[in-house]
Amino acid sequence: MAKQKIRIKLKSFDHKILDQAAQQIVEALERTGAVVTGPVPLPTHIRKMGVIRSPFIDKDSQEQFEIRTYKRLIDIIETTSKTIDALTNLNLPSGVGINIKS
Numbered sequence: 001m002a003k004q005k006i007r008i009k010l011k012s013f014d015h016k017i018l019d020q021a022a023q024q025i026v027e028a029l030e031r032t033g034a035v036v037t038g039p040v041p042l043p044t045h046i047r048k049m050g051v052i053r054s055p056f057i058d059k060d061s062q063e064q065f066e067i068r069t070y071k072r073l074i075d076i077i078e079t080t081s082k083t084i085d086a087l088t089n090l091n092l093p094s095g096v097g098i099n100i101k102s
Helices: 015-031 081-088
Strands: 006-012 035-052 062-078 096-101
Touching: 006 015, 006 081, 015 035, 015 062, 015 081, 015 096
Parallel strands: none
Antiparallel strands: 006 062, 006 096, 035 062
């Protein structure tokens, strides 16, 4: 399984937890001898919503909310058999979505 490229995408609403998870993944992969590039910060997706405060008189008054989705990208260029075992045994914090593609 040598020379297999693996791409890991991480998503979260909290950038601090996301950076901790990315750091854990990179440290675990470097211990196995894999060549890692990243974490590369991808553009933040901002979803904005406007909600009417009152349905009758104050219809023009709105509250505005936003949800920010932070993303990181990690590429594993050279893998070993220990690399995949290390990825499956990781204990990541809750609130982080992970997507692994080979």
